[in-house]
Amino acid sequence: MSVDLDTVRRVAHLARIAVDEAEVAKLQGEINSILGFVEQLGEVDVSAVEPMTSVTPMVMKMREDAVTDGGYPERIVANAPMTEDHYFVVPKVVE
């Protein structure tokens, strides 16, 4: 598997990372070398192995349905660059 220049641009855009056009070719080389490295794993037959999503042999902890948190809007918006009446204020994103 390898990526072309357009795929590099697209991945950068999806991740919202600004990439200079000059860097695209260099990143393509880096990504393709990583993909080539990872592809070696394909040599191992794992068809009978269940995918591992966690390394801990335990069941998921669950929480009872009770309100135990919230009620501090000033803390929620404390780091926001712009706020008003405890709303986050962001550049217009209307469809």
Added chain:
Amino acid sequence: MNAVVRTAKPSQLIRGATGDWEIVIGLEVHAQVNSEAKLFSGASTTFGNDPNSNVSLVDAAMPGMLPVINVECVRQAVRTGLGLKAAINRRSIFDRKNYFYPDLPQGYQISQYKNPIVGEGRILIDMPDGETIEVGVERLHLEQDAGKSIHDQSPVYSFVDLNRSGVALMEIVSKPDLRSSEEAKAYVSKLRTILRYLGTCDGDMEKGNLRADVNVSVHKPGTPFGTRCEIKNVNSIRFIGQAIEYEARRQIGIVEDGGTIVQETRLFDPGKGETRSMRSKEEAHDYRYFPDPDLLPLEFSQDFVDALAAHLPELPDEKKARFVRDYGVTPYDAMVLTLERASADYFEAVAKGRDAKAAANWVINELFGRLNKEGKGIEASPVSADQLGAIVDLIGDSTISGKIAKDLFEIVWAEGGDPRAIVETRGLKQVTDTGAIEAACDAVIAANPDKVQQAKAKPTMIGWFVGQVMKQTGGKANPQAVNDMLKGKLGIE
């Protein structure tokens, strides 16, 4: 699955310039789970609080915060699955669905992709013509709701409130089994009824607690399905119908003009009654799902499922069947009576020990009619089941006529009180005294010799005479007795 593909009835086809077109519809319904706290945090799910007050640091996606699942949301999803006669998956996986939007602080929605908590099920929908259609449910999965963006407060900024962020949703995906806007509307109504019976979602569409993404495609009957478009976030049953009608015709127009349908996401504009493209969201379709490393697989025992199944309430289809069987009401009346659990309970209280058909008639035609007119729910009915039951009794034992019963209903509606006492104190009892009825008949006949002549030639004129006698007796005469007596006196067979 090798289920038979449903085909539309001829009346459901849309006539185009090149022939008839069949619509294929599938629905993704997002139902907010009834719970106190959110899916993965301890913040409240209450609607309408001050901005960002029902938000924990988990919901705001502060660094280092970890999600812990709310067991009640899991129970609600399982209950819903059981109610949809669906397969319950005792092991399911949460995945991250990645996209950027200001009201999604994590940068991803925690959802379930390949391994949902509930698998295939079915919903029976009742059409107005009496037909019952089985619609397949593809799956149900748990996921987080996003926050809310407000765009009308400023020309250059959007305001973001995360109160809804992290509230549990059930996404219920139908199979593409629906063939008309009427069927789609009936499906959502029925699903809403089931959820409300189960108590797993309040179904309040005005608050956005139930909303649908509508997938629509068109094709010529017998040919492969066409390319579908998805209409996002339609929040009323009426709009779902309008969006489908518009979208199907738009697609037919494009294909018949030689164009092709591009798979895309569209929005329904209720003001204009049309759908339009949301092109800016197209690239967002690359969601790059992967299992959420913060969450272990969701696993529970069969005992957990069985305990929930044991306490499931009687569901609308079962209740409907029981009403038909035990009370002898028509399937249509049973369907109307079971739309809401509270209505069904009310009917049963009225029908118990009485003429159930009369009870159904009064509940549906008089009570529901009046409640609808006033925009009231059954819980706010000024006439209790006991009061309506007494009215039905008074007609049943011929104490009052059907016409007087309607007046009595109005009095009880407006003033309350015991219907029996009202009948006594206001002298509403039916006149069964034949002497009094005869006198009234004679008076009307004597006063209208011309009409008497007409009636001999045209026997249906008797209706006019009955009306006059009823008027004379203040509606208290037994109409059948009046009818019989007039027939004799006018010499009508």
